Each structure stands twice: as C-alpha cells, then as structure tokens.
Amino acid sequence: MPTYRSHVLVCGGTGCVSSGSLKLQENLKAELAKKGLDKEVLVVQTGCHGMCEAGPIVVVYPEGTFYTRVQPEDAVEIVEEHLFKGRVVKRLLHREELNAEAVAHYNELPFYSKQHRITLKNCGYINPDNIDEYIGRDGYQGLAKALLEMTPDDVINEMKISGLRGRGGGGFPTGMKWEFCKKSVSDKKYTICNADEGDPGAFMDRSLLEGDPHAVLEGMAIGAYAMGADEGYIYCRAEYPLAIKRLKRAIAQAEEYGLLGKNILGTSFSFELHVKEGAGAFVCGEETALMASIEGERGMPRPRPPFPANKGLWGKPSNINNVETWANVPQIILNGGAWYASMGTEKSKGTKVFALTGKVKNTGLVEVPMGTTIREVVFDIGGGIINDKKFKAVQIGGPSGGCLTEQHLDLPISYESLTGAGAIMGSGGLVVVDEETCMVDMAKFFLEFTQAESCGKCVPCREGTKKMLDILVRITEGNGKPGDIEKLEYLGNQIKEASLCGLGQTAPNPVLTTLRYFRHEYEAHINEKKCPAGVCSALTNYVIDPAKCIGCTKCARICPVGAISGEIKKPHAIDTEKCVKCGACAEACPVKAIARR
Amino acid sequence: MQGIEAIINGKKIIAEPGMTILQAARANGIHIPTLCDHPVLKPVGACRVCLVEVEKNPKLLTACSTPLNPGMVVHTHSPRVLEARRAVVELLLVRHPLDCFSCSSNGQCELQDVAYELGIKESRFADEGDTCRSYALEDANPFYVRDMNKCILCGRCIRTCDSLAQYHAIDFQNRGIKTMVQPPVGKDLENSDCTFCGQCVQMCPVGALSEKTSIGQGRPWEMEKVKTVCSYCGVGCELNILVNKKTGRIANVKTDYTSQTALNEGRACVKGRFAWQFVHSDERLTKPLIRENGTFREASWDEALNVVVGRLVQIREEHGPDTIGFFSSARCTNEENFLLQRLAREVIGTNNVDHCAHL
Numbered sequence: 001m002p003t004y005r006s007h008v009l010v011c012g013g014t015g016c017v018s019s020g021s022l023k024l025q026e027n028l029k030a031e032l033a034k035k036g037l038d039k040e041v042l043v044v045q046t047g048c049h050g051m052c053e054a055g056p057i058v059v060v061y062p063e064g065t066f067y068t069r070v071q072p073e074d075a076v077e078i079v080e081e082h083l084f085k086g087r088v089v090k091r092l093l094h095r096e097e098l099n100a101e102a103v104a105h106y107n108e109l110p111f112y113s114k115q116h117r118i119t120l121k122n123c124g125y126i127n128p129d130n131i132d133e134y135i136g137r138d139g140y141q142g143l144a145k146a147l148l149e150m151t152p153d154d155v156i157n158e159m160k161i162s163g164l165r166g167r168g169g170g171g172f173p174t175g176m177k178w179e180f181c182k183k184s185v186s187d188k189k190y191t192i193c194n195a196d197e198g199d200p201g202a203f204m205d206r207s208l209l210e211g212d213p214h215a216v217l218e219g220m221a222i223g224a225y226a227m228g229a230d231e232g233y234i235y236c237r238a239e240y241p242l243a244i245k246r247l248k249r250a251i252a253q254a255e256e257y258g259l260l261g262k263n264i265l266g267t268s269f270s271f272e273l274h275v276k277e278g279a280g281a282f283v284c285g286e287e288t289a290l291m292a293s294i295e296g297e298r299g300m301p302r303p304r305p306p307f308p309a310n311k312g313l314w315g316k317p318s319n320i321n322n323v324e325t326w327a328n329v330p331q332i333i334l335n336g337g338a339w340y341a342s343m344g345t346e347k348s349k350g351t352k353v354f355a356l357t358g359k360v361k362n363t364g365l366v367e368v369p370m371g372t373t374i375r376e377v378v379f380d381i382g383g384g385i386i387n388d389k390k391f392k393a394v395q396i397g398g399p400s401g402g403c404l405t406e407q408h409l410d411l412p413i414s415y416e417s418l419t420g421a422g423a424i425m426g427s428g429g430l431v432v433v434d435e436e437t438c439m440v441d442m443a444k445f446f447l448e449f450t451q452a453e454s455c456g457k458c459v460p461c462r463e464g465t466k467k468m469l470d471i472l473v474r475i476t477e478g479n480g481k482p483g484d485i486e487k488l489e490y491l492g493n494q495i496k497e498a499s500l501c502g503l504g505q506t507a508p509n510p511v512l513t514t515l516r517y518f519r520h521e522y523e524a525h526i527n528e529k530k531c532p533a534g535v536c537s538a539l540t541n542y543v544i545d546p547a548k549c550i551g552c553t554k555c556a557r558i559c560p561v562g563a564i565s566g567e568i569k570k571p572h573a574i575d576t577e578k579c580v581k582c583g584a585c586a587e588a589c590p591v592k593a594i595a596r597r
Numbered sequence: 598m599q600g601i602e603a604i605i606n607g608k609k610i611i612a613e614p615g616m617t618i619l620q621a622a623r624a625n626g627i628h629i630p631t632l633c634d635h636p637v638l639k640p641v642g643a644c645r646v647c648l649v650e651v652e653k654n655p656k657l658l659t660a661c662s663t664p665l666n667p668g669m670v671v672h673t674h675s676p677r678v679l680e681a682r683r684a685v686v687e688l689l690l691v692r693h694p695l696d697c698f699s700c701s702s703n704g705q706c707e708l709q710d711v712a713y714e715l716g717i718k719e720s721r722f723a724d725e726g727d728t729c730r731s732y733a734l735e736d737a738n739p740f741y742v743r744d745m746n747k748c749i750l751c752g753r754c755i756r757t758c759d760s761l762a763q764y765h766a767i768d769f770q771n772r773g774i775k776t777m778v779q780p781p782v783g784k785d786l787e788n789s790d791c792t793f794c795g796q797c798v799q800m801c802p803v804g805a806l807s808e809k810t811s812i813g814q815g816r817p818w819e820m821e822k823v824k825t826v827c828s829y830c831g832v833g834c835e836l837n838i839l840v841n842k843k844t845g846r847i848a849n850v851k852t853d854y855t856s857q858t859a860l861n862e863g864r865a866c867v868k869g870r871f872a873w874q875f876v877h878s879d880e881r882l883t884k885p886l887i888r889e890n891g892t893f894r895e896a897s898w899d900e901a902l903n904v905v906v907g908r909l910v911q912i913r914e915e916h917g918p919d920t921i922g923f924f925s926s927a928r929c930t931n932e933e934n935f936l937l938q939r940l941a942r943e944v945i946g947t948n949n950v951d952h953c954a955h956l
Contacts, residue, residue, distance in 0.1 A: 458643050464688050
C-alpha cells in the first residue's frame with residue numbers, strides 16, 4: 001500500500017459539490033501531477049464537514065489546515081504554496097466574519113472544538129465510497145462483536161443500557177422498541193431505515209448518508225440480528241441522489257466483503273438490504289405512511305394499533321429507526337451501552353446532531369452531548385447572531401416544533417426539557433431568529449408547509465391547518481379580527497388532540513408556541529395593524545428619514561411606480577398610497593435613509 | 598369462545614374477541630357516531646368522529662380501529678371527547694355547502710346526522726367565501742353525479758372500489774386542502790377503469806355522489822323498500838327497489854351490504870343499479886302481439902297462448918317433437934328455466950333445450 005506524506009481532504013457532500021468541489025478535486029489532482037507530487041500527496045473525497053455554507057471545504061493533513069470557500073481555480077495556489085513550498089494559503093483560511101482573524105486549524109475553530117462528534121465522527125474524514133476507510137476507523141467491528149460474541153438479547157440489553165432514544169424526533173427508547181419487535185413471532189421481519197428527512201433546513205441525515213453510509217448499514221445489520229430480521233429497507237427521499245448513490249455503492253461493497261447478504265462473517269445470520277426511493281411526500285417520514293409507500297400505496301398514515309413491531313411492512317413485524325439512530329448503534333455495541341450513557345442527561349443520553357441555521361454566524365451541522373444549553377449551541381458554536389443583532393428566538397424541531405426564547409437560552413437540551421417548553425426535539429432543526437423576524441410570519445411559514453404536506457386523510461389536519469393558515473394570512477395582511485387569537489388556540493389544541501398522526505398532532509406547535517411567548521406580536525398585528533418586526537408588507541411602509549436623506553434621487557429613479565418625489569439635494573418622500581413595497585429604493589439608497597416601519 | 602369484558606360509559610359490557618371498540622359498543626346498544634366507517638369496509642380512522650377516551654391512554658383513540666381489550670374503560674361521550682368531535686365536525690362544515698334543501702342526500706346524510714347529534718347549526722370557523730364551490734359538477738355519464746364540493750374525503754368510495762368492486766378506479770390525489778378523490782392522474786371518470794357499478798354512490802355518506810337516475814324521483818323518507826332479485830341476469834343479485842309511496846313508481850335501486858339473504862353481499866352492476874327505467878317506459882310491451890300478414894296486432898293473453906299451443910301441437914304432430922327447440926334466457930329465474938325445460942321434455946317430448954348464456 002503506497003504511503004503519502006500529505007492527504008488533501010476535499011468535501012464531496014451535496015453542499016460542496018454544488019459549489020464546485022468536484023472540479024476542485026480534478027484541478028488539485030491535475031496540479032499535483034504537473035508538479036510530480038501525485039505520489040506524495042493524496043486527494044481524498046470525503047463526506048460532509050457540516051459547515052456547508054463555507055464550502056467547498058478542503059482540509060490538509062497531517063497539519064489539519066482548514067480551508068473554506070475554495071474555488072476550483074484556487075487549486076494552483078494550494079498545490080504551489082502549501083503542498084510544494086509548505087506555506088499555508090492564508091487567504092483561504094476560515095474566518096468567522098469578514099474581518100475576524102483567520103483560523104488555521106480545524107480544532108481551533110469554536111464551531112468544531114465545542115462539538116462532541118460521535119455520530120459524525122467519520123463525516124469529513126473518510127472517503128464514503130471506500131469501505132476500507134470505514135473499516136480502518138473501527139468499521140464493522142460492532143457488527144462482528146454482536147454476531148460473534150453476543151446473543152440477540154445481549155445486543156438489546158446493551159441498547160437499553162445505552163439509553164439511546166429515537167433520533168427521528170419521537171424519542172422512544174430504541175432498545176425497548178427493538179425488544180417489542182424481537183418478541184413478535186413471525187417467519188419474516190423487516191428492519192427499516194427512515195431516511196425521508198424533510199424538515200425545512202434539516203440535513204443531518206443526508207450528511208450522514210453521504211459522509212458515512214456504512215455506519216447506517218452496520219447499525220441496521222446489528223439491529224436485524226437482534227430482532228431476527230433478514231431483510232431491510234432504507235427509505236431515502238429521491239431528492240438526495242448523492243446519498244442514494246453512495247448507499248447503493250456501500251451496500252454493494254459490504255456484500256462483496258461478506259458484511260451484508262448471506263451468512264455474514266461466516267455465521268448463520270443473513271441480511272439483505274434494499275434502497276427504496278421516496279416520491280417527495282413529507283408525510284412519508286411518518287412510519288406507517290413510509291411502510292405504505294414501500295408497499296407501493298399512497299403514503300398515508302394509518303391508526304395504531306397495530307404497531308409496526310407487530311404488523312408492519314407487508315403485515316410483518318417491522319422496526320423503523322431514523323438514520324441518526326442507526327448510525328449510533330455500531331459505536332454503542334463496540335464501546336458498550338454504559339459508555340454511551342455516560343454522556344447526556346438523566347433521561348436523554350448520548351449526543352444529538354442539530355442543523356443550525358438562520359440568523360447565526362456559523363451555520364451547519366452541530367453534534368453536542370444532550371444537556372448542552374441552547375446558549376452554548378447558538379453563541380459558542382454558532383458564534384452568535386449575524387451583525388450582532390439581538391437574539392429573539394430559536395425554532396427547534398422544524399415545522400413540528402416550537403420556538404424558544406431568550407428565557408430558555410440556558411435550558412439544557414433534552415427530550416423532556418424541550419417538550420416541557422412547548423417545542424420538541426424533532427429531527428433536530430435549529431433555526432435562529434433575530435429581532436428582524438416577525439413571529440406571526442414565521443408561524444405562517446411553517447403552517448403553509450404542514451398544510452401543503454398534510455396527506456389529506458384526517459379532518460383535523462387537512463381542514464384545521466388550512467383554517468389556521470387562513471387566519472394567520474389575514475392577520476399578516478392586516479385583516480385580523482378580535483377573537484382570531486382565541487380561534488387559533490382552540491383550533492391548535494383540537495388539531496393536536498384529534499389528528500391521526502404525528503404530522504397533525506404537532507403541526508400547530510409553531511403557532512401555539514409563538515402565541516405563548518410572542519402573543520404581543522399577534523396583538524399588535526390584529527389590534528394596532530402593526531408588524532413590530534417590520535416584516536409583514538401589508539402592515540409596514542417604507543419611509544425616508546429626512547435627516548439622513550441627501551437628495552441624491554437614486555430612489556426616485558429606481559422606483560418602478562413613481563411613488564417617490566423630491567427635489568435634488570433635498571429630502572425625498574414616499575407616497576405610501578402608490579408604493580408597492582418592493583424595497584428597491586431601500587436597496588438603492590447609498591446612505592441607508594430608507595427603512596421599513 | 599370467551600367474551601371480552603370491558604366498561605363503556607360506566608356500563609359493563611361483553612364483546613366477542615377481536616371486536617373493535619365501535620363494534621363492541623354497537624353490539625351492546627351504545628351509539629358512537631361515525632363518518633368514514635362502514636361495517637363492511639376496513640376501518641381507516643380518517644374522519645376522527647368516533648374518537649373516544651380510553652382510561653390510562655393519554656391520546657383519544659378512534660373506536661373504529663382500536664381493538665377492545667379486556668378491562669378497557671371507555672368513555673364515548675366525555676366532555677373531552679365531545680369537544681374534539683365537535684371541532685372535527687365544525688371543521689368539516691367550514692367547506693361543506695349547507696344547501697341541504699336541494700341535496701339529494703337530505704334525510705339520509707350522515708354528516709347531517711352527526712351535526713344534529715352534536716347540536717351544530719353552522720361552523721364557528723367558517724368565514725365568508727369558505728364554502729367550497731370551486732369544483733364543477735361532474736355529470737357527463739348517465740349514471741351518477743359527482744359533486745366534489747360536498748365530498749368530506751372519508752374515502753369510503755375508494756375502499757368500496759378497491760375491496761368490493763375491485764376496479765381500483767379511484768384514489769386520493771394531491772395533498773393538503775387540495776386532496777380529492779379522482780381516477781388516476783388526469784383522467785376523467787368516463788375514461789377511467791370505472792364501470793359505473795355505482796357501489797361507491799351508495800356508500801357515500803353525504804351527497805357528493807348521487808344517482809342521476811333518481812333525481813327528482815322523491816325524498817328518502819318517501820320511499821318504500823321492496824326486496825327483490827335483479828331480473829337482468831342469472832347471478833341473482835338481491836336488490837332493494839325504492840318505490841315512491843306517493844307515485845307508486847320506482848325511484849331508485851339500492852342494495853343491502855349486510856343482508857343475510859343476498860348472495861351478492863351488496864354488490865350490483867351498472868344495469869341492476871341504474872337501468873330500471875324500462876319498468877315505466879311507454880314503449881314497454883304490456884299486451885301480447887300476434888303477427889298477421891307481416892304486421893302486429895294486439896291480442897288477449899288467451900288468444901295469444903292459444904295460437905302458440907296450437908302451432909306447437911301442429912308442428913309436433915306433423916314433423917315430430919325434435920323439430921321444436923326451446924331457448925331460454927339468463928334473465929329468467931332458475932325456477933322459470935326449470936319449468937321451461939320441463940315443458941320441453943315432458944310436454945313436448947324433446948331434449949332441444951338451450952339458453953342464451955350457452956352461446
């Protein structure tokens with residue numbers, strides 16, 4: 001096996017690929033060959049580093065130099081300066097903000113140094129298309145340990161000790177779920193991986209599948225062994241073509257190595273794994289809808305009981321876990337449940353991956369131990385709010401979740417604490433919101449999403465979310481009526497109470513939590529016809545500050561409807577009757593004299 | 598088999614093992630309202646009207662789909678249940694047109710019944726312009742009318758088509774508020790797999806599907822139900838002919854899905870369900886006709902039968918019995934066919950007997 005003095009890791013995740021990392025790899029290889037360094041330096045395509053916004057990302061080992069926003073044409077300089085002359089290319093080092101100091105090393109970035117990466121340990125380090133690299137980092141040792149040293153009951157017991165709970169959002173104890181399925185007597189059982197990640201802004205499952213597919217396969221094989229299943233499905237949304245490609249390649253490699261398929265590792269245990277592509281319905285992330293979809297039916301949830309552990313896919317006992325849950329399994333089996341349980345809080349063990357997005361300086365995937373506070377995630381890892389604006393809230397758990405406010409910043413994140421505060425863990429979406437966000441508008445956004453994705457089966461979800469949305473639309477358009485808040489609360493509570501599946505039972509959460517913590521914003525919209533954050537266009541006007549206006553006439557010239565008048569070098573004014581609130585004037589103003597109020 | 602003991606509304610009940618809460622309640626004379634449920638269809642828990650409270654269970658459960666377990670304590674009309682049920686029905690009424698006066702389902706509408714039971718006149722959540730009127734009436738075929746404005750998306754028609762008719766002609770399409778029942782993408786009913794057997798029409802709990810053939814023929818409460826066997830073919834489907842008591846004329850044809858005597862178990866085809874107009878047709882033959890010199894003239898039954906008997910006897914005597922053949926019809930009953938072959942074999946003396954279904 002050839003050895004190399006340096007490894008250049010280029011991110012091949014969806015984010016970095018779309019910003020040009022494939023061309024960058026090509027260029028790096030070509031430059032290295034040109035310099036005759038291709039026998040000394042290896043270019044490796046890895047999975048996602050989690051900091052997709054700063055892509056394409058390049059890490060040069062052994063130093064661990066971390067380059068961000070590397071363009072294909074930067075390959076020449078990296079090869080010439082760094083790999084040939086040994087000088088770090090300072091201009092490509094990561095900066096948290098434009099004028100912030102550049103950080104040279106991976107480990108020095110607060111974004112990474114404060115994380116605790118277990119699930120994501122291989123993401124960004126190994127080539128996901130090469131099973132040897134996975135095996136090189138303890139891959140498939142958990143499976144070997146389970147098959148050769150443990151009984152199925154031992155495995156389930158270890159899972160119970162670990163305290164791992166479903167990472168898809170439900171938070172049901174994984175060991176217990178497996179035990180239900182194991183106890184179910186049948187000639188055939190299935191294990192299923194739910195990779196139908198669909199929350200707006202959430203991409204932890206995609207990154208895991210793209211960056212470390214074998215971890216998921218290994219976890220599923222261990223689960224299948226424990227529960228007595230011999231066939232499995234990975235239900236992955238078709239919008240993740242790269243993940244599907246890598247999964248299929250990983251399955252083929254594992255089969256070739258005897259780690260999947262018939263008589264795994266020479267034992268009597270066989271496990272066949274298929275990838276099933278979704279067809280774009282958010283509701284197919286609900287387990288019974290997901291199974292219906294695999295069966296070729298329209299993805300609609302059905303009432304439980306019967307539970308999947310008794311009657312699941314094709315009427316056979318089945319176990320469904322989320323990507324992140326499965327990816328935790330190999331390490332739990334390898335290192336022991338007690339090791340995993342040593343992290344986290346009393347009832348929420350281990351780590352959780354969050355997709356940190358919104359008005360925060362560092363966005364991306366963040367893995368932290370349960371019990372980490374929201375403040376640590378938003379301010380220490382996320383670096384605080386963009387432009388140092390005021391933190392307002394964080395929407396946690398996607399469209400099924402709720403918003404938490406400044407008073408919750410020191411709340412240790414756990415399943416219980418979030419539910420108690422009106423939000424949910426959900427799949428782990430974390431959208432940070434600053435003072436310029438209208439909470440009514442945000443609630444409307446999430447409800448638009450859930451209403452459009454409601455499967456249409458049960459009345460409360462289909463009709464109720466539409467009515468709530470209607471009310472929110474009229475509030476944001478300045479037509480809110482007295483009694484609307486009460487109607488929203490009543491409908492929200494009844495939709496939670498009466499809906500068939502998790503989608504409907506959680507859909508009102510964004511509205512109910514914003515009503516709980518930002519009721520005054522709703523009241524301002526309805527009673528005073530004002531949007532305090534200046535977002536809802538029907539309730540705000542563009543105004544020119546005469547003290548700031550220099551009378552340059554730029555705004556008047558750009559206005560598409562001729563709503564701005566004024567003499568040269570004298571303060572201008574906007575005719576609010578004519579104004580269509582397109583915002584072109586505010587953008588054009590060189591002295592920022594135009595604001596929305 | 599040992600019965601399951603449970604408590605519903607404070608009353609101890611015994612049910613058969615495997616029964617759902619709804620079935621057990623019904624068997625014990627306890628009413629739970631439903632919309633998407635039908636005794637012969639698989640429960641789906643979609644309408645949420647049958648929600649009940651089960652002690653020790655944090656969530657309300659649908660009575661139609663939840664099995665009754667021994668010792669369950671069920672409340673079918675607790676304040677919590679009634680509130681949820683009311684919310685569900687009021688949400689359905691946000692979009693459902695309240696034109697009950699002119700609706701063919703008036704008086705047999707299950708949504709009307711549930712609203713009546715809960716004392717709901719109109720929805721608290723309906724705003725101006727909410728009522729669904731955007732879907733055009735679909736009445737291109739001669740058999741039934743689809744008014745999707747009235748559809749409550751209970752899915753009974755779909756399940757009927759899938760499990761009883763087995764044509765799989767319709768399913769839910771789209772998501773969210775745009776969800777509707779349709780033949781596969783882009784097709785209209787007339788070009789779909791629908792055979793217009795009309796079973797879905799009978800299953801519809803509201804007026805979204807109605808027989809075109811019964812428009813203006815009378816109100817549900819004016820009907821007398823006459824159980825009969827369909828005269829179209831030899832299958833012998835049991836039908837309930839609805840006769841308008843005022844006019845004495847047939848107004849509609851229904852079937853009974855839970856009939857103990859019907860071999861068709863409620864199924865019927867397009868002819869049995871919709872093609873009954875011949876009964877009252879002006880062109881229908883009501884008197885025998887005798888052909889003389891190439892034209893027909895009306896005759897009495899005695900005269901006509903005498904002609905038939907006279908000619909048959911004459912032919913048999915002149916040419917032998919095997920020169921006569923008897924041809925019967927699938928539209929006759931078994932008894933009629935039996936009698937015809939007896940006439941052939943015993944009276945005429947020939948085995949020349951056949952039947953149109955033999956062709």
